[in-house]
């Protein structure tokens with residue numbers, strides 16, 4: 054059992070939970086994830102770890118409420134327990150002294166890019182953090198990110214903060230910098246990972262993306278997380294989740310993520326009606 | 334043995350074989366010749382005193398029979414169900430020649446089930462604590478056996494299991510209709526009552542490394558199984574609707590996908606499912622798909638004779654209506670415009686000269702390509718050990734297929750204080766061999782701990 058200490062919706066539909074998991078907290082490194090079950094008999098879902106406190110033995114996770122399990126998770130409160138939190142899974146993001154690194158985060162990735170940016174800063178990189186969101190009211194953790202970044206830029210679809218539009222504005226942003234970007238790291242939804250990689254390809258900037266295919270065990274046992282990178286099949290949970298964004302077969306990943314779309318809708322319908330009342 | 338009728342069982346997930354009645358068991362037991370030099374025992378990897386427990390059944394002294402079984406086999410309810418008896422104890426039974434070998438596995442199962450019906454098991458008095466601590470990695474049959482043997486000797490034992498449930502393949506792989514999960518849970522609960530501590534959701538090599546555990550434990554046993562699925566590396570293998578057997582069975586068994594949406598892990602209802610492979614795993618997948626309403630077929634590159642699955646399971650599958658395409662090799666999965674599998678292209682094969690395994694090698698027949706329409710395919714061609722532990726443990730010797738190298742008699746690995754056994758050493762094998770390896774390792778670990 055893993056005790057939740059704090060749960061909070063930090064911006065509409067995006068939630069933060071802090072939980073006790075001392076064994077994981079003492080080992081975790083930036084870019085790794087955990088697999089969580091929100092209830093007994095519940096589904097196993099992968100979530101990145103956005104921050105941790107090794108001394109207190111806690112993890113902080115930021116997630117978007119998109120379906121059955123994340124919905125359950127969002128309904129839990131401090132003091133309640135999660136039956137499963139297992140990790141740290143996957144490889145840590147490669148962090149070296151690269152020079153200037155552009156960290157791009159969208160939706161939950163604004164949170165999960167934070168420890169990566171912090172790690173890069175500790176290695177004395179120049180860190181440019183770009184936050185992407187639909188609107189200004191969906192931006193969060195800017196103060197936290199400021200502490201580990203040399204510069205913060207925002208892109209909002211509606212233009213209510215920073216640049217208006219989507220990551221097709223990246224080339225301009227990069228041009229506006231004083232020096233060339235040596236590496237780009239992207240966390241967030243698959244669409245953002247793909248668009249970001251598309252934008253950086255013509256600029257010849259090495260781009261690392263944290264992929265998010267469907268997973269079950271997260272240890273290389275089931276193979277559902279397979280992705281094609283550079284023409285060969287990889288298991289994202291053990292070979293990744295970070296890969297070269299210019300090598301990923303995006304069409305395949307997007308299509309594989311849609312596998313259970315009809316069932317996910319069923320699952321929402323059948324498990325929701327009678328449970329509108331949040332159990333405390 | 335009485336079974337659910339094929340027409341009925343193909344629509345449910347309840348156990349297929351119903352087990353002997355008392356009268357039936359006693360009658361079967363009475364046929365045993367009680368051989369002085371029992372050949373059957375030579376066929377059992379853990380050398381159960383087979384005539385001994387059978388005599389108890391014939392005399393209706395079931396509780397003594399259980400004791401005889403448990404001297405050598407910690408998990409008789411499981412082995413009685415899933416052991417390939419026809420290649421082991423029953424194959425060497427003296428009565429085989431006359432075509433009337435004793436149904437040893439079924440009698441073993443009968444006793445174990447009888448014991449379960451007697452209610453709570455008695456917990457033996459705990460032995461004096463030795464103060465020695467052993468970590469067991471993996472909650473499959475190998476790990477459970479090591480834990481059971483060592484706790485009874487007074488050592489402290491903690492099992493670390495990567496998944497959220499104990500049991501290994503017994504819980505995530507073998508389906509409910511062949512091995513009810515309640516039986517596995519009961520055995521795990523029994524170990525807990527003996528004092529074994531169980532920590533689930535703990536991936537050794539990730540949550541903590543073997544070396545880090547060695548600082549706290551006097552010995553470590555690695556029984557992490559052979560859980561890495563193989564694919565065939567043919568075009569279209571990443572289409573939606575193409576699964577590894579592990580994924581399909583894990584969704585079904587561990588996550589209870591067949592009860593979706595009551596249990597939230599989804600499983601697709603496919604109309605036509607092809608399972609590639611011919612072992613127990615393939616049979617389990619095909620029979621599972623069939624129970625979810627699909628037309629299920631096995632695609633196997635050799636002929637019926639070479640099927641590695643247990644004969645009993647092949648017969649069950651046939652009775653239930655699984656279709657078999659023998660001498661057939663898939664060469665390509667073909668997708669529709671949405672990225673879902675819609676067809677499999679196959680080649681016909683013929684059998685040529687025997688290969689290194691002694692079985693005749695399948696050779697493709699040129700120009701025999703043909704197409705099978707299909708909306709799902711399950712790849713059940715094999716597994717090898719997961720590299721997570723080996724990769725995070727410097728100095729641990731590993732073989733060509735990623736298997737940990739361990740001494741056959743003692744289970745000792747190339748690292749001090751580290752033992753290994755079961756599928757992680759042998760590659761995918763059987764429950765009873767994993768338990769046998771666990772038993773030998775436990776003996777060697779105990780010797781080591783006693784010498785400290």
Ligand SMILES: Cc1cc2nc3c(=O)[nH]c(=O)nc-3n(C[C@H](O)[C@H](O)[C@H](O)COP(=O)(O)OP(=O)(O)OC[C@H]3O[C@@H](n4cnc5c(N)ncnc54)[C@H](O)[C@@H]3O)c2cc1C
Nearest residue numbers: 098100101116117120121122123161265266267268310317
């Ligand atoms: C390595 C990794 C890290 C991730 N980190 C985060 C994170 O930090 N925050 C966050 O909000 N999300 C993260 N995700 C995505 C998250 O796992 C999915 O949003 C979640 O599984 C949805 O589950 P659900 O039951 O609520 O929704 P559902 O209704 O079941 O599914 C909604 C969508 O989520 C995806 N999904 C469903 N089941 C799974 C599964 N078992 N594994 C992966 N994806 C699935 C599917 O594409 C689906 O269409 C991460 C995914 C991966 C692989």
Ligand SMILES: Cc1cc2nc3c(=O)[nH]c(=O)nc-3n(C[C@H](O)[C@H](O)[C@H](O)COP(=O)(O)OP(=O)(O)OC[C@H]3O[C@@H](n4cnc5c(N)ncnc54)[C@H](O)[C@@H]3O)c2cc1C
Nearest residue numbers: 471473474475495501502506537558755756762763764767
């Ligand atoms: C579908 C199927 C059907 C089968 N049918 C039969 C049959 O009818 N008869 C028969 O005799 N055999 C059968 N087998 C084979 C048999 O199940 C295995 O040989 C046996 O389970 C091996 O036992 P084990 O303890 O070595 O490994 P496993 O049962 O594989 O258990 C290993 C355990 O270790 C855990 N683990 C792995 N890595 C780690 C880690 N890093 N940290 C912590 N835990 C870890 C795994 O999650 C798992 O629980 C079948 C196998 C399958 C897949």
Ligand code: SF4
Nearest residue numbers: 377412416421422438
């Ligand atoms: S354990 Fe297996 S091989 Fe041994 S007697 Fe029982 S069924 Fe036969």
Ligand code: SF4
Nearest residue numbers: 365366368373426427
């Ligand atoms: S060999 Fe057959 S007949 Fe003889 S003791 Fe064993 S089971 Fe009985």
Ligand code: FES
Nearest residue numbers: 271273275276290
């Ligand atoms: S999640 Fe099962 S192999 Fe990656």
